[in-house]
Amino acid sequence: MTPPQQSANLRYHERLKQVLPGGVHYNFNMPWEEVPLHFVDGRRSRLFDMDGNEYLDLYARFGAMILGHGHEEYLEALQSAMRVLCVSHCDFDADPLELMRTHIPSAEMIRFGLSGTEILQAALRLARAYTGRNRFLRFENHYHGNADNIMGGRVADPANPVPVDFKGDYKGTDGRADNVMADQSYMLPWNDTERLEAFFREHAEELACAVTEPVCVNGGSIDPAPGFLEKLRSLCTEHGVVLIFDEMITGVRMGVGGAQRQLGVTPDLTTFGKAIGGGGVPVSALAGKREIMRLLEGKKVIHAGTYNGYPLGSAAVKATFEILSRNDEAVLHRMHDRASELQSILVAAAEAVGLPLIVQGPPGVASFHCCPQPLEHPGQYDFELMGKDIMVATALQRHGVLVSSVSRIYPNAQLSDDDLEFFQVRAEKALGEAKQSIDEIF
Ligand SMILES: Cc1ncc(COP(=O)(O)O)c(C=O)c1O
Structure with a gap:
């Protein structure tokens, strides 16, 4: 990541905050609130910020970008x-x-x-x-x-x-x-x-x-x-x-x-x-x-x-x-298969560092949670669990993977094998860091 004093993202964010409350058009916290990101380009499943950093976009504008960028x-x-x-x-x-x-x-x-x-x-x-x-x-x-x-x-x-x-x-x-x-x-x-x-x-x-x-x-x-x-x-x-x-x-x-x-x-x-x-x-x-x-x-x-x-x-x-409906929803089936692979990679990366983590929900709308068992009702999604999930989301962002609030993994129709490899490398690094910060706080 670019050092803060040289970051075009940060400079732009400071400029924006003078005219835009909080520098965003939206209030619910996002993982990258810690380091404000501003994007200049998007291609397929990837986004590029003002500092030239590349991200795998599993945020997908709160789920809307189902076709990926530039379809x-x-x-x-x-x-x-x-x-x-x-x-x-x-x-x-x-x-x-x-x-x-x-x-x-x-x-x-x-x-x-x-x-x-x-x-x-x-x-x-x-x-x-x-x-x-x-x-x-x-x-x-x-x-x-x-x-x-x-x-x-x-x-x-x-x-x-x-x-x-x-x-x-x-x-x-x-x-x-x-x-x-x-x-x-x-x-x-x-x-x-x-x-x-x-x-x-x-x-x-x-x-x-x-x-x-x-x-x-x-x-x-x-x-x-x-x-x-x-x-x-x-x-x-x-x-x-x-x-x-x-x-x-x-x-x-x-x-x-x-x-x-x-x-x-x-x-x-x-x-x-x-x-x-x-x-x-x-x-x-x-x-x-x-x-x-x-x-x-x-x-x-x-x-x-x-x-x-x-x-x-x-x-x-x-x-x-x-x-999405063509050939019996072939695009969606492929997207769901790739999403399931992303989930397995994440679970394996968490296991490797000893962090209890599950992924639950249908593959197009799944979420990860830092707990040993899937949640059975929404009342179980409390502040402590949300706090842990945010730590994983923030670590993923530091390593170039964006998820949606708080811990949703939104795949898109253009997800490729290359994206899966990118995710594997980044997730392995991010999960180690997340485990450390979770252990320090909880
Ligand atoms: C289930 C559900 N309903 C309604 C809304 C509101 O939609 P919008 O943000 O387009 O107003 C959202 C947005 O996240 C949502 O997730």
Whole structure:
């Protein structure tokens, strides 16, 4: 690494901080916060910073860059869409929407938006309009965007499971509107079927919807316990509650049909974002049952946005689904295989230095954790474990490997054998250092 006094990264960061709060457009901590990095180029799976350092990019812009950097077919599709950059109602919409409908079980009708946060709020509004009820149910350590009513919090009194702010919340914020979480929602531990059933017995009639990540990636890439999503599905059906899957991360990363097709549980509404647009441009989507989605017709329920359905975004979704679905999702299968190899390399490197470390979750959305056994529910992902994971992420970054917050390994479609070799060499060095710092602190 370049010495700090000569670092172009650092000089640029100082300049940026004068006009950009914190020098970043984003608040959640990233591994490279310790040494601010600014990138000048990206090719396939690699990134290059202002000091000329090379990185393997397993951060992938919080999972969005599923095609890697500079994917030729994708770039060509975007370039040819530029001719109508700022026009609405062009002929770009039908193809991507029909492609999505073909692959995604819940997608009878679809609307596009821009961010995940915004599309999730649109889903809540639609569920409220459909049911005439106000509250929604969400789960501990899941993440559904940075809106006041849905970010962070924890339950203080299990007898009345409403989320409230607490000191030290990683996803808490000053400036939140008063009582907005407690007035609108309930929060339960995930993967606890007994609690879920008891809760529905008491509160189901208050619920417009239940929202869940189908695999809890934000809580540590935890798979649903056998039968949990099926039970949630049947309780929602029984009580007229809209079931929303937030597939912002799992959508396309687990397969073009999303987690729902893999897991065989179909929600009423699904939210997508990040990787559905290939990573180059922002697109989110709300997909769902015709009967519910049709409330968006005739201005009954408002979903609006200047750039909704912009041509470049629609072209990006079309190209992404075409590339990833071709030949029975061959690109995704190869990406998953390479991701599994990356995981084995990491586990072996940790074993070699005596650091307890596991990798869990489906290969497109997996996370590593510095513990001997996989986590079973997101509540287990506590500050101590997160602290250890961050130490591994930081050591990896020092050796040229970027992972996503906190310990997610996001593969992309262009991962190569060369990338695996690069990873092996860097991971072996990084894990030794990480073990040393973890032993000093914990
Ligand atoms: C599961 C999930 N839902 C919603 C969001 C919010 O999406 P965005 O950051 O595009 O607003 C995220 C972002 O990380 C997410 O992981």
